[in-house]
Amino acid sequence: MDTTSRLLMLLEVVEQGSFAKAAEIRNIDRSVISKQISRLEDELGVRLLNRTTRSFSLTAAGAEMIKKAAELRELLGETVRMAENYHLEPRGVLKITSSTLIGRRYLQPVLNDFQKRFPQVEVELRLDDRLVDIVSEGFDLAFRVGEPKDSSLIARKIARNRLLILAAPQFIETYGMPKTMEELAKLPAASYASNSIRVEAIDYYDSKGERCEQKIKSVFRANDAESLLMKTLSGTTYFVAPAFIIGDEIIQGKLVPLLTDVKLMEFSAMYAVYPHRDLPVRTRLFFDAVREHLGKDKPIWENGIPNFEQMY
Amino acid sequence: MDTTSRLLMLLEVVEQGSFAKAAEIRNIDRSVISKQISRLEDELGVRLLNRTTRSFSLTAAGAEMIKKAAELRELLGETVRMAENYHLEPRGVLKITSSTLIGRRYLQPVLNDFQKRFPQVEVELRLDDRLVDIVSEGFDLAFRVGEPKDSSLIARKIARNRLLILAAPQFIETYGMPKTMEELAKLPAASYASNSIRVEAIDYYDSKGERCEQKIKSVFRANDAESLLMKTLSGTTYFVAPAFIIGDEIIQGKLVPLLTDVKLMEFSAMYAVYPHRDLPVRTRLFFDAVREHLGKDKPIWENGIPNFEQMY
DNA sequence: ATCTATTGATGCCATTTTGGCATTAATGAA
DNA sequence: TTCATTAATGCCAAAATGGCATCAATAGAT
Numbered sequence: 001m002d003t004t005s006r007l008l009m010l011l012e013v014v015e016q017g018s019f020a021k022a023a024e025i026r027n028i029d030r031s032v033i034s035k036q037i038s039r040l041e042d043e044l045g046v047r048l049l050n051r052t053t054r055s056f057s058l059t060a061a062g063a064e065m066i067k068k069a070a071e072l073r074e075l076l077g078e079t080v081r082m083a084e085n086y087h088l089e090p091r092g093v094l095k096i097t098s099s100t101l102i103g104r105r106y107l108q109p110v111l112n113d114f115q116k117r118f119p120q121v122e123v124e125l126r127l128d129d130r131l132v133d134i135v136s137e138g139f140d141l142a143f144r145v146g147e148p149k150d151s152s153l154i155a156r157k158i159a160r161n162r163l164l165i166l167a168a169p170q171f172i173e174t175y176g177m178p179k180t181m182e183e184l185a186k187l188p189a190a191s192y193a194s195n196s197i198r199v200e201a202i203d204y205y206d207s208k209g210e211r212c213e214q215k216i217k218s219v220f221r222a223n224d225a226e227s228l229l230m231k232t233l234s235g236t237t238y239f240v241a242p243a244f245i246i247g248d249e250i251i252q253g254k255l256v257p258l259l260t261d262v263k264l265m266e267f268s269a270m271y272a273v274y275p276h277r278d279l280p281v282r283t284r285l286f287f288d289a290v291r292e293h294l295g296k297d298k299p300i301w302e303n304g305i306p307n308f309e310q311m312y
Numbered sequence: 313m314d315t316t317s318r319l320l321m322l323l324e325v326v327e328q329g330s331f332a333k334a335a336e337i338r339n340i341d342r343s344v345i346s347k348q349i350s351r352l353e354d355e356l357g358v359r360l361l362n363r364t365t366r367s368f369s370l371t372a373a374g375a376e377m378i379k380k381a382a383e384l385r386e387l388l389g390e391t392v393r394m395a396e397n398y399h400l401e402p403r404g405v406l407k408i409t410s411s412t413l414i415g416r417r418y419l420q421p422v423l424n425d426f427q428k429r430f431p432q433v434e435v436e437l438r439l440d441d442r443l444v445d446i447v448s449e450g451f452d453l454a455f456r457v458g459e460p461k462d463s464s465l466i467a468r469k470i471a472r473n474r475l476l477i478l479a480a481p482q483f484i485e486t487y488g489m490p491k492t493m494e495e496l497a498k499l500p501a502a503s504y505a506s507n508s509i510r511v512e513a514i515d516y517y518d519s520k521g522e523r524c525e526q527k528i529k530s531v532f533r534a535n536d537a538e539s540l541l542m543k544t545l546s547g548t549t550y551f552v553a554p555a556f557i558i559g560d561e562i563i564q565g566k567l568v569p570l571l572t573d574v575k576l577m578e579f580s581a582m583y584a585v586y587p588h589r590d591l592p593v594r595t596r597l598f599f600d601a602v603r604e605h606l607g608k609d610k611p612i613w614e615n616g617i618p619n620f621e622q623m624y
Numbered sequence: 625a626t627c628t629a630t631t632g633a634t635g636c637c638a639t640t641t642t643g644g645c646a647t648t649a650a651t652g653a654a
Numbered sequence: 655t656t657c658a659t660t661a662a663t664g665c666c667a668a669a670a671t672g673g674c675a676t677c678a679a680t681a682g683a684t
Contacts (some may be wrong), residue, residue: 001671004316004388019632029673034632036671044395045403053679054631061398068391075387076316079380083356086373091357313642331661341644346661348642365650366660 004072006040009033010048011069014058015136025137081278090282091120097134098143101225101245102270103127106300107143110293114286121282129194129223135275140283143290145242146197146268154277158291159270159299162243162312165202165258166250170235178258181214189216190237194223202240203265211265216240242267243308244301251304260311270294316384318352321345322360323381326370327448393588402594405434409446410455413537413557414582415439418612419455422605426598433594441506441535447587452595455602457554458509458580464587470603471582471611474555474624477514477570478562482547490570493526501528502549506535514552515577523577528552554579555620556613563616572623582606 001009013022013033023030041048048062058066084092098107103125111123126132126139134142134153148155165184178184181204191199201215220231225245232239233254249255272287279287294300302308313321325334325345335342353360360374370378396404410419415437423435438444438451446454446465460467477496490496493516503511513527532543537557544551545566561567584599591599606612614620 002314002317003392004384005314007391018630020630030632031634031674032672034634038633044392046395046398051632053633054681056632061395064394065391068387068394072316072384072387072391075380075384079319079377079384080315080356082376082380083358083373086358332659342661343645343663344643346663350662363661365662366652368661 001036003040003043004076006036006043007065007069008073008076009036010040010062011066011073013037014062014066018055081276081280084280085278087281089120090118090280090285092280092282093122093124094141094282094286095124095126095137095139096141096143096286097126097128097132097137097139099129099145100127102143102145105247106244106294107290110286110289114289118282118285121286134273140274140280141287142273144271144273145244147271148273153273153275155271155273157269158272159244159294161267161269161299162302162308163264163267164241164243164246164305164308164312165238165262165264166232166241166246166255167238167258168233168235168255169253171232171238172256172258174235181212181259181262184238184259185214185216187217188219188237190220190222190228190231190239191216191218192223192225192228193218193221199240205263205265240264243305244270244299246301246304248304251306257305257311262312264312270299313348315352315355316388318348318355319377319381320385320388321348322352322374323378323385325349326374326378330367393590393592396592397590399593401432402430402592402597403432404592404594405436406453406594406598407436407438407449407451408453408455408598409438409440409444409449409451411441411457412439414455414457417559418556418606419602422598422601426601430594430597433598446585452586452592453599454585456583456585457556459583460585465585466587467583467585469581470584471556471606473579473581473611474614474620475514475576475579476553476555476558476617476620476624477550477574477576478544478553478558478567479550479570480545480547480567481565483544483550484568484570486547493524493571493574496550496571497526497528499529500531500549502532502534502540502543502551503528503530504535504537504540505530505533511552517575517577552576555617556582556611558613558616560616563618569617569623574624576624582611 016022019033046061049056201213328334331345358373361368513525
């Protein structure tokens with residue numbers, strides 16, 4: 001390890017706010033960070049951090065150094081990316097992140113095939129339902145539902161994501177088949193709720209084509225679509241579900257679409273997000289493979305929903 | 313060693329034109345270069361050099377990489393320099409270059425004192441009578457006679473450098489004391505000649521104050537002032553000498569100034585040259601020490617020339 | 625005020641990496 | 655052709671690295 005790497009290490013330490021966190025991210029011992037930062041200070045001949053045993057603050061010199069370190073990281077990244085443009089065969093580590101469901105159901109099959117075709121590519125898949133900082137953690141590609149806010153990133157819509165209103169047959173037996181949105185609104189619902197998004201109503205177009213919002217009676221909230229689905233399968237709630245979480249439950253008769261004549265507003269589409277314009281070969285190929293797998297116009301998950309084109 | 317260092321190594325290899333020369337400059341074995349460049353190619357996944365066992369050429373990828381490597385070197389240099397601005401005590405390696413005579417006679421005493429005062433500063437002195445590329449070789453400071461042409465460098469005049477016309481007493485016995493420039497011009501001269509400068513005449517002001525040029529009869533030319541001086545001491549030539557090469561030869565009576573009533577044009581002054589606006593502390597302190605040693609208005613070497621103020 | 629958990633520093637040791645030497649293969653020059 | 659120079663490779667000793675255990679300091683909890 002030499003001065004440049006030590007500067008990048010310093011930058012990470014400062015970004016993370018502690019030696020320990022930086023060490024955890026790099027999967028190395030804290031002592032390594034401690035030693036390398038000390039050594040960097042020796043090399044530069046300047047104290048960079050004011051330590052107070054349990055924390056630190058930047059010195060004036062340290063503040064200038066991390067600015068330069070950020071420039072170095074950027075430049076080094078550019079350099080590596082430039083080299084990657086010369087790769088004919090994909091190689092290196094493909095780092096991907098997505099929500100658990102997307103990863104397990106839609107990326108995993110593509111990845112399996114991808115690594116058969118390109119054995120030289122290592123894959124690191126991080127399934128996480130919270131948003132991940134793809135720049136600082138160095139991801140090549142992220143898959144998310146909903147358009148990301150960070151405009152420094154590039155987001156491409158890769159599949160639409162329509163909504164359905166679903167319930168189990170047992171639910172319909174219990175409550176009867178609702179005929180209107182107002183009737184539906186009185187029935188118990190399962191709905192998605194995390195600290196970022198919270199679904200509390202159904203957006204739809206009424207018979208006159210006007211946009212309406214119908215508040216729902218949510219009795220079960222979770223930040224995990226599978227949980228909501230399981231709850232709904234138990235027959236105790238209905239569920240306004242984005243299509244991409246549906247497997248073959250409808251074909252198997254475990255779930256039935258309700259109010260299929262109502263026109264629902266389109267839900268946030270699925271997006272691919274990446275940090276730079278010029279993707280490494282491995283990323284571009286995988287990206288294409290995912291789009292191929294998901295389908296050009298009609299997303300793959302809609303195959304499990306008979307007559308979906310005629311609904312909603 | 314990490315990717316950045318390997319890139320810088322590549323840059324040096326390309327600049328030097330061979331692995332062997334780059335290895336020599338760094339004082340490491342060739343095998344190290346060979347291994348590290350190979351490893352860099354592995355890391356980047358691109359062939360950077362087309363090898364032909366006895367030489368190499370850059371690939372397209374390699375050409376792009378060395379551009380980036382040059383940027384990296386520049387940025388890393390800036391970073392280190394920025395850190396040096398925070399040094400209160402001088403430290404690090406002070407790298408100086410000068411001509412042999414300047415180094416031996418005028419820098420050496422200052423350096424001895426300087427390292428007594430600041431033992432933490434290492435010194436590397438390169439005496440070389442050809443011009444040295446102070447940027448690419450990383451010198452802090454250079455001392456030269458004559459204003460340098462490279463405008464990317466900063467040059468400061470640190471001492472005037474007047475001329476004298478000198479001869480040994482034996483020379484005067486042999487040829488008689490010349491009374492006019494015309495008489496002098498007929499006598500055999502020793503003169504400085506290198507592939508850059510070639511002294512073939514004496515510039516002076518005549519009795520009417522007009523600029524004149526008197527061609528001389530040069531019978532001994534060398535690119536080394538000491539040689540010219542020794543030749544002159546032998547009594548076979550006179551010598552138009554810059555004052556800074558004079559020791560105590562005049563006081564000891566070994567040399568006598570000729571035609572002291574002629575007003576000679578001032579010779580190129582002595583300059584200090586450095587590559588950047590913001591000098592590290594060690595450099596600034598040494599620079600000041602040199603100026604102190606040489607004297608503010610009257611250069612130290614003029615002390616060996618009695619009544620010099622009244623001559624020429 | 626006291627206790628506890630966390631943080632960064634330090635010393636020690638096993639592992640990895642590095643750099644130098646010797647050898648080899650290739651190639652341009654004499 | 656021969657010869658000298660160059661880069662690559664294998665081997666080995668030396669240096670650097672990373673992990674573990676430990677310590678001292680301190681912010682936060684009780």
